[in-house]
Amino acid sequence: MAKPLVKVAGLSRYFDVSAPWLNRVLDGQPRLMLRAVDGIDFEINKGETLALVGESGCGKSTVARLVVGLYRPSTGSIVFDGVDMAGLGGRAEMAPIRRRLQMIFQDPYASLNPRWRVSAIVSEPIRAFNLIKDEAAIVARVGQLLRQVGLSPVDGEKYPHEFSGGQRQRISIARALSSQPEFLVCDEPTSALDVSVQAQILNLMKDLQRQLGLTYLFISHNLAVVRHIADRVGVMYLGRLAEIGPKSTVFSLPRHPYTRMLLDTIPDLDMTGRQRTPVAGEVPNPINPPSGCAFHPRCPFANDRCRSERPEPKLNDTGSITACHAVEEGRLPAGPLTAAA
């Protein structure tokens, strides 16, 4: 198998959420660290889509920002094509890698500068990385990019407010593609869009991946979207990966109780009238996560070991990697998880 394009190992990011220094001294409060991402490992092969799913606050967006270098990791490494980005020093060292990875953000209303013409927005990465010197060639390239994402070259003269949400997301994609990246990090790219527009954008992203051989890290909370776009899926819970594996395995043979619960709770069009058993409880506060396995307070199979010892990711016989004591010990019942009430 080829060497993975992106390899993340032991990646963590802590945020200091302590009270100000004076309050800490006066009230004797301790420092508080929020472990947004707490030791995760994954690899993404060239031309493949890895999707990270999870509920809000599970750290999936933080992973996206870490991978593109918007945050520095607290510990761990992010190796992009053989270079560890966490070890790189200043801007100069990052620059050659920056061109090769780009990001698409969730909100197409906030991620485009309202005072810039679309042509300026799309050509900015070209100018920033000095990829094309000749002005006429830049104009031609912008026109080509806009066509590639299903807009017209004359749209370059307009401002972002003249476009609908879906069209704006197309502009974001054109901008991301303009530096000819190999790797795109997409943070909930369709969550702000209506379903019919979401279908257009998902189809576009798949087409572009095929044409340009792109690699995607796709962040989403929508399991159905993930199922549609991803090759491999990682399920995150409270800063950790609960389960990661090929899409078909994770969706048809989910092992981790949390994955099963998520799959059980999605309303689906085919289930008209079906009674679902919603799982009790909510995601705990990441400032003060539960001991042991973070999922144990909501898990119907938790025992003493789950409450005290943090499970390590283990490879299953099905080809997915699961961090769960119950899976490891084989005390999970097979079949659907209807007992979870």
Next chain:
Amino acid sequence: MAALLEVEHLRIEFPTRRGTLVAVDDISLQIAEGEVLGVVGESGAGKSLTGTAIIGLLEPPGRIAAGEIRLMGRRIDNLPYEEMRKIRGKQIGAVFQDPLTSLNPLYSVGRQLVETIQTHTDMSPTQARTRALELLHEVGIPAAERRIDHYPHQFSGGMRQRVVIALALCVNPKLVIADEPTTALDVSIQAQIIALLKRLCRDHGTAIMLITHDMGVIAETADRVAVMYAGRIAEIGPVRSVIKEAKHPYSHGLMGSIPKINDEKERLDQIEGSMPRLTEIPPGCAFNPRCPHVFDRCRVERPELLDTGVTQASCWLYAHG
């Protein structure tokens, strides 16, 4: 069965300097007692406006330009403010998208419940508080005796939405307008809230108008569904028929564009283009520029809801005979 709520030829307009915008254009629908009617559509389709018009909370300059809204046979769209206030809460409850903005941050949830109960009934403060406690139990708030004196910010999103549901149901209204009740919540919490809403309304015989863009939620909860497009109802009918065999080209395209969890489709069906802005709704059928089956009549004449067998669709394809 007599309809609980009847909306007839409702039209909502926004006068602007550049002319009048018609946000909701000639909508008619009925909700029977105890029925769950889903209303789906993309943003700007007019689904929330229809809901706000029914509870009489339409904000000026928006106004009801034509049509009637009747609750249990009584016309409610032209009632004076104070009269409408008595109906709102007592006969029609509301659950909105963002539970944080629908609760007053300065009052404890108990006080808000007691206030609502006392406004609409003649219970004593002690009785009202007992009733409030019962309600909090009913919506599944753990340790309700302690939580009743907490403030909204001390609750998580899912718990807040439970409180909002308790508020909506506190005097047993006949109808609840739920406008995107689960959109702000995580999937696992969504399922809890939907299950709760469904159970409570079944127990109390309350009808729900469930407004959402999430077809999955509708599929699971609603008895009938209305698909809205550009201020009009494109199709209305039993939920199963609309999902499995949508007749209107828009609802058909919409169902195909939803990624499904059990489906290994390589490409999603897509409807080209996007919904027109209110300022540029085309003549004839509003969907005609995007419709794969468009013909001459669609471009000039506006279709009314026509019978297609099980559902009703506003599409000229069904105008035979």
